[in-house]
Amino acid sequence: MxxxxxxxxxxxxxxxxxxxxxxxxxxxxxxxIPTFRDALSGLWERFDPAQLATPEAFAEDPTLVWGWYEWRRMKVLAAxxxxxxxxxxxxxxxxxxxxxxxxxxxxxxxxxxxxxxxxxxxxLHQPRCVACSMPHGTLSSAPGEPEEGRRLEPPRCLHCGERVRPGVVWFGExxxxxxxxxxxxxxxxxxxxxxxxxxxxxxxxxxxxxxxxxxxxxxxxxxxxxxxxxxxxxxxxxxxxxxxxxxxxxxxxx
Missing domain, CATH: 3.40.50.1220 (TPP-binding domain)
Structure with a gap:
């Protein structure tokens, strides 16, 4: 070889x-692990990943974006x-x-x-506050069953009470x-x-x-x-x- x-x-x-x-x-x-070039499947297939991965998308519909990222995180934990x-x-x-x-x-x-x-x-495993950027380390580290298309309310920051966002770099950041x-x-x-x-x-x-x-x-x-x-x-x-x-x-x- x-x-x-x-x-x-x-x-x-x-x-x-x-x-x-x-x-x-x-x-x-x-x-x-699906890449951003892969088309979404199932209940997510009507969404464009690039349009979900933006600060504007989270501000407009935080439960949709948080639910998608939790689906992705569960996929990672199961891999x-x-x-x-x-x-x-x-x-x-x-x-x-x-x-x-x-x-x-x-x-x-x-x-x-x-x-x-x-x-x-x-x-995906290091979410932080959307306002004060304080780390939020209480998410489950155990793989669960990914639920496609499920909306989830983001947790609240323990420091200032604002929403917690995924700890990834979004488009435009x-x-x-x-x-x-x-x-x-x-x-x-x-x-x-x-x-x-x-x-x-x-x-x-x-x-x-x-x-x-x-x-x-x-x-x-x-x-x-x-x-x-x-x-x-x-x-x-x-x-x-x-x-x-x-x-x-x-x-x-x-």
Missing amino acids: SATFPHVLLDALRTTRHLVVFTGAGVSAESG QPNLAHHAIAELETCVPRLTLVTQNVDDLHERAGSTEVIHLHGS MLPESALQAAFAAAQDCDCLLSIGTSGVVQPAAMIPQLAAESGAVVAHVNPQPVSVHGPREFSLEGPAGVVLPALLDAAFQ
Whole structure:
């Protein structure tokens, strides 16, 4: 299997001092988590996900939006980390330093054993007050039966009494500055970066692989579809992350 991977990439993984792993929706999709590109089904199919994921939608119809996000959260809690999540967690034991940056709002990386995950788009499991931004940590962490189309009244903030909102970044909102700057700094410091399951077109997160490449790092994109590369130290590895990553670890470290 090692012959299918570029020697430059294998050598970079074996000798890296700082590896960055950058993941997108494709990784979670392999665990059955719907992406925003997937059409909604059942009682949700009449809604556009992009129209539910906005501050305006929550202000206009909070029970609809909260019900949809609780349905999504239950889907996540019922899902399990896949082979890609586990391979990324194993990578932490193979290299001196690993920084994991994700665009996903689930906790599958953490459940697979990854530590110190930078969540660029927030988390379904960390809701906060819509007014004072105080964290609200009393939601159930046990998977329940997702109820499609069910409206739910959002809980109230224990600090100020306003509604609690999902702890994700909605369309039209800025990414959390501290997370974004930490991701940029890691990309500029690393000597190898794996970009996994992301289209690489959503800004500003798409700058992360670009910054790594500009800083001289070896960059590999793992995606079912080919990714355009620019230069001899950037590679496109085609295939499901749950297949490619375990094989890559075996080739580099076994």
